[in-house]
Amino acid sequence: MGRPRKIYKVESVQKKWLNKQEALAYMGCGERYLTKLRDEAKVSFARDGKMIWYDLRSLDLYISKNKVV
Numbered sequence: 001m002g003r004p005r006k007i008y009k010v011e012s013v014q015k016k017w018l019n020k021q022e023a024l025a026y027m028g029c030g031e032r033y034l035t036k037l038r039d040e041a042k043v044s045f046a047r048d049g050k051m052i053w054y055d056l057r058s059l060d061l062y063i064s065k066n067k068v069v
Contacts, residue, residue: 015056016055016056016057017046017053017054017055017056018053018054018056018059019051019052019053019054020034020052020054022054023054023059026056026059027059027063034054037062038052038054042062043055043058043059043062044057044058045058
């Protein structure tokens with residue numbers, strides 16, 4: 001008959017890095033504002049040529065630091 005089939009479960013992976021469009025949607029801000037945050041080193045990012053990825057934890061930290069209560 002052959003070997004029994006193994007069934008594998010694929011776990012979803014939590015993203016740690018967001019591309020520009022994802023970061024814009026996550027922050028709910030405009031492109032100019034996100035660029036300003038990057039240029040002023042207020043959020044962490046990685047770059048390879050023209051491609052830029054934003055650190056999700058850095059975006060969360062920026063929002064938390066600027067929270068008004």
